[in-house]
């Protein structure tokens with residue numbers, strides 16, 4: 001046989017006619033293609049397959065079947081297709097992870113590989129090209145920002161030193177609710193303003209005067225709400241990068257407009273701060289923040305001027321950090337407070353138990369101080385249970401592998417967008433008894449679960465390198481606010497609202513679908529405790 005083939009080849013190689021040459025060319029192409037096919041086939045055998053997933057349509061993949069309530073929709077898909085599955089989102093591959101063991105593989109075992117983000121077009125328009133902590137790729141720049149944020153701005157020592165700011169704002173909120181006794185108040189809205197004022201006071205409290213800072217508060221609220229809404233929206237520009245320049249849904253345009261509003265405020269603050277003379281350079285940064293002489297902005301400006309030559313903090317970074325604090329710190333905390341209050345009001349026995357604990361620890365002739373919160377294990381259990389049922393970042397911030405790797409026996413290609421559904425894991429009936437029941441008792445006197453992300457059955461702040469940078473701040477703000485609201489007032493629904501609605505609305509930050517409106521009644525005998 002081989003001799004026949006070689007004779008045939010000889011004849012066409014030696015032949016001069018065009019037909020022989022054409023046949024020879026076709027023969028070479030055929031042989032090469034066959035070789036490539038066999039080679040790639042044998043290679044495929046050793047590469048694990050992609051995860052399973054629902055069948056999609058040509059070109060669009062699974063895009064058309066996405067439900068706006070992504071967290072619960074993804075949980076439903078996991079029940080059908082298993083704890084790891086793929087979705088074709090246009091040209092992008094989405095990977096859904098919905099079990100503790102797979103979450104561990106992604107966030108712990110392959111921590112470094114998955115410590116990247118797939119920056120959505122909306123975030124690029126928002127966060128100074130993605131140069132903030134949330135969106136910066138894993139590397140020296142992210143490390144530098146994270147160090148500034150976690151070790152300097154949001155460390156326990158700095159937070160201790162700026163307690164006065166939190167206290168002032170929380171006491172003002174109590175006074176406001178007292179002025180509205182017997183009337184319905186929007187708890188989430190008020191708590192958003194409280195948290196926002198605490199954060200902006202920390203950022204540039206020493207830079208702006210009181211009234212101006214209040215009007216900034218309402219502007220920020222509007223902007224932050226819109227931003228988090230757009231950040232959570234599926235965007236065609238992300239799924240078809242070649243169409244990104246058309247911004248078909250107008251999301252990037254809207255984000256850029258919102259970012260400009262932020263930027264103008266930041267510019268004003270920075271200019272004012274640069275014009276203020278430092279009066280007393282001998283005080284520590286923390287002392288200066290409390291006395292209003294220095295704030296985080298001042299601290300960041302100094303850091304920028306000192307300039308580490310390897311990874312310097314630029315003006316872009318500085319503004320992006322301010323943005324992270326305002327966007328990342330506000331509605332995450334205030335939505336948690338709102339969910340907690342709604343769940344507590346829905347369970348009078350929980351409200352009673354929490355108030356009893358507060359009366360025992362604080363007393364009814366006193367006001368709550370932040371130092372009390374360490375002595376309130378039941379209220380801690382309430383906060384943990386709230387974050388179990390309503391983790392406000394239900395899909396974390398999506399992670400993205402920098403290299404193709406295997407998870408759960410499947411290939412996860414480089415650049416996929418990985419959603420870890422902490423919301424679904426924390427409601428999994430194989431892990432939690434009566435998972436849909438709000439029952440703080442499961443956390444009471446049980447230190448098994450904390451916020452460190454070491455147990456992948458419970459990780460509302462994420463886990464691994466990209467774990468939330470503001471846990472200490474969130475814990476203080478949520479606990480101190482809840483303790484104060486429950487100690488100072490009894491809460492009931494307005495007449496006619498017999499049933500509390502606890503439904504959620506998906507966004508990158510989860511919120512209550514319908515705001516919690518409730519009527520406060522004072523419960524402390526001394527009216528001076530409300531001023």
Ligand code: HEM
Pocket residue numbers: 133134135146154324325328329330332333336387391392393396397398460461462463465466467468469470471473474478
């Ligand atoms: C109850 C309140 C909060 C919750 C539940 C929460 C939760 C989270 C989660 C789940 C992540 C993503 C983790 C991941 O991708 O694996 C995150 C990231 C982050 N959070 Fe929070 N957060 C809260 C409050 C705050 C506060 C108060 C701040 C700052 C003032 C903050 C700043 C950040 C930052 C900067 C990141 C990005 C970290 C990085 O990519 O390296 N968060 N948070």
